[in-house]
Amino acid sequence: MDTHHTKQPFEAIVRTHSQMVLRVCRAVVDVHDAEDAWTETFLAAMRAYPDLPAEANVEAWLVTIAHRKAIDIVRARQRRPVPVENVPDVASSLGVVDLDHHELWAAVRTLPPKQRQAVAYHYVAGLPYAEVAEVLGGTPDAARRAAADGITKLRSIYHGAFTKEEAR
Amino acid sequence: MTRPTMNNVSERDVAGLLASAAADADILDRLHERLEEAAIRDGLLDVAYTRIDTPVGSLLLAATERGLVRVAYDRENHDTVLETLAARLSPRILHAPQRLEPAVRQIDEYFAGSRLQFDLPLDFALSHGFRQTVQRHLSHIAYGRTESYKQVAVQVGSPNAVRAVGTACATNPLPVVVPCHRVLRTDGTIGKYVGGPDAKTHLLHLESAAA
Numbered sequence: 393m394d395t396h397h398t399k400q401p402f403e404a405i406v407r408t409h410s411q412m413v414l415r416v417c418r419a420v421v422d423v424h425d426a427e428d429a430w431t432e433t434f435l436a437a438m439r440a441y442p443d444l445p446a447e448a449n450v451e452a453w454l455v456t457i458a459h460r461k462a463i464d465i466v467r468a469r470q471r472r473p474v475p476v477e478n479v480p481d482v483a484s485s486l487g488v489v490d491l492d493h494h495e496l497w498a499a500v501r502t503l504p505p506k507q508r509q510a511v512a513y514h515y516v517a518g519l520p521y522a523e524v525a526e527v528l529g530g531t532p533d534a535a536r537r538a539a540a541d542g543i544t545k546l547r548s549i550y551h552g553a554f555t556k557e558e559a560r
Numbered sequence: 561m562t563r564p565t566m567n568n569v570s571e572r573d574v575a576g577l578l579a580s581a582a583a584d585a586d587i588l589d590r591l592h593e594r595l596e597e598a599a600i601r602d603g604l605l606d607v608a609y610t611r612i613d614t615p616v617g618s619l620l621l622a623a624t625e626r627g628l629v630r631v632a633y634d635r636e637n638h639d640t641v642l643e644t645l646a647a648r649l650s651p652r653i654l655h656a657p658q659r660l661e662p663a664v665r666q667i668d669e670y671f672a673g674s675r676l677q678f679d680l681p682l683d684f685a686l687s688h689g690f691r692q693t694v695q696r697h698l699s700h701i702a703y704g705r706t707e708s709y710k711q712v713a714v715q716v717g718s719p720n721a722v723r724a725v726g727t728a729c730a731t732n733p734l735p736v737v738v739p740c741h742r743v744l745r746t747d748g749t750i751g752k753y754v755g756g757p758d759a760k761t762h763l764l765h766l767e768s769a770a771a
Contacts, residue, residue: 401607401646401653406592414583414591427587431594438595438604438652493581500578515578546574 398446402438409454412517416455418497419512420462425469426497432461452523455513459527499549500542507542514539596656606650608659609642614671615766616759619736621660621667624649627681628663631734633755649685667736673770676703678737686733690721694728701742704767708746730754736763 410430417429436457444453500508506528513524514535524535599605607629609622620638622630622645629649632641646653657664662680669675678699684692697716701707707715713725729740735754741763745751753760 399646399651401642402651403609403642403654406595406654410588410591411582414588415578415581418583419578427591427594430591431598434595435598435602435604438599438654439602441651493577496574496577496581511578515575518579543575546578550574550577 399441399444402441405437405441405450405454406434409450412451413454413458415516416458416512417462418493419500419516420459420509421465422501423494423497425462425465429458429461429465432464433458436461449523451517452519452527455517455519455523456527459509459513496550499546502549503542503545506538507545510535510538511542511546515543592655596654596658599652599654600656600659604652605654605656605659606652607645608654608656609645610655610657610660610664611638612664612667614667616736616755616762619667621663622653623659623663624683624685626683626685628660628734628737629683629685631736633735633759635756636754663737670736671766673766676770680737682734682738684733687728687731690716690718690724691728691731694725695732695734695738695740698729698732698738698740698742701739703739704770706742706744706764708744709751710746712743726751739763742767 413433414426414430417426417433421429433454437454440457444450500511503511509528510524513519513527514521519527521532521535521539524539525532528535528538596605596608603625605625607622607624609620609630612619612621617634618638619634620630620632620636620641621628622632622642630641630645632638642653666675666678666680670678684695687695693716694712697712700715709722709725709729710719712729713719713722716725718724725743729743730752732738732740732754735741741753741755741760743751750757750760750764
């Protein structure tokens with residue numbers, strides 16, 4: 393049985409999930425590495441695509457690949473240290489239109505790794521906690537707690553930011 | 561591409577922003593180009609495609625590493641054609657105009673009347689047997705000349721296979737470049753064409769004017 397016969401052209405996978413994968417990459421690695429992570433993710437996905445079962449959950453599959461690529465990138469960075477990314481003061485440039493949401497992603501990256509990943513895979517990619525747990529290891533409950541803790545911290549940062557903006 | 565509007569109160573919530581924050585279209589285009597280059601470098605781009613506008617409508621052009629593998633008219637439905645390529649050749653397909661540059665240039669020159677012969681590597685992976693034999697013969701019919709289905713059948717050594725020649729022309733995976741439009745019915749009427757009779761007439765007029 394040849395599963396290729398029901399498979400979309402890979403271009404359709406890229407078009408459909410391009411934004412989501414970039415959001416995930418921006419949430420889990422720093423701004424300089426997000427584009428490399430995006431390219432590495434889709435390149436690895438394209439390599440494996442012919443063997444992906446036709447009924448597979450494409451979002452979960454892409455997030456799993458992006459998660460591994462992000463870990464590879466972080467490890468490579470640790471082997472050859474570069475200046476640490478400055479964490480921007482989230483409130484500093486309010487009023488300036490931030491089209492690419494740099495401040496949002498910078499805020500996400502201030503979270504500890506597990507929280508950041510859980511937030512990225514649940515809130516950014518939209519995976520249910522059972523699938524987030526499969527990507528991260530651990531239980532769905534642990535994934536849920538990590539995502540909840542992360543989103544609470546983000547809300548406290550962003551709530552303050554929006555309140556100040558509205559007060560202008 | 562939709563961008564979340566900052567005036568929408570619900571999207572001001574962090575959770576809403578995380579799920580919807582859109583990257584600039586320019587960034588995604590640049591990333592797509594990087595993916596095309598990396599896929600070519602790693603030998604993963606089994607099928608590259610692009611579209612061009614011509615006097616006979618939008619044409620889809622697709623190429624493997626071996627050469628041009630498919631030219632498709634709009635009426636064939638480009639999405640359906642790409643799905644067929646995914647099933648028959650490989651699903652590793654990207655919109656990657658770079659590999660199609662020579663074909664695009666030559667087809668533009670052909671429609672401008674300045675190119676009388678295509679000089680492109682062709683991949684006949686989508687046709688087999690007698691059909692492929694017929695299709696390979698078609699390139700020997702000179703620009704501005706025509707043959708009848710019957711003459712083609714004689715030329716390929718199967719004088720009784722007139723119907724099969726018709727089928728081979730109708731299933732030509734490379735119309736325009738492999739000139740099945742130069743094959744007419746014995747009575748001189750134009751016969752059927754994958755791009756429709758108007759497209760066939762257009763190509764024949766183009767060639768009789770420029771030849």
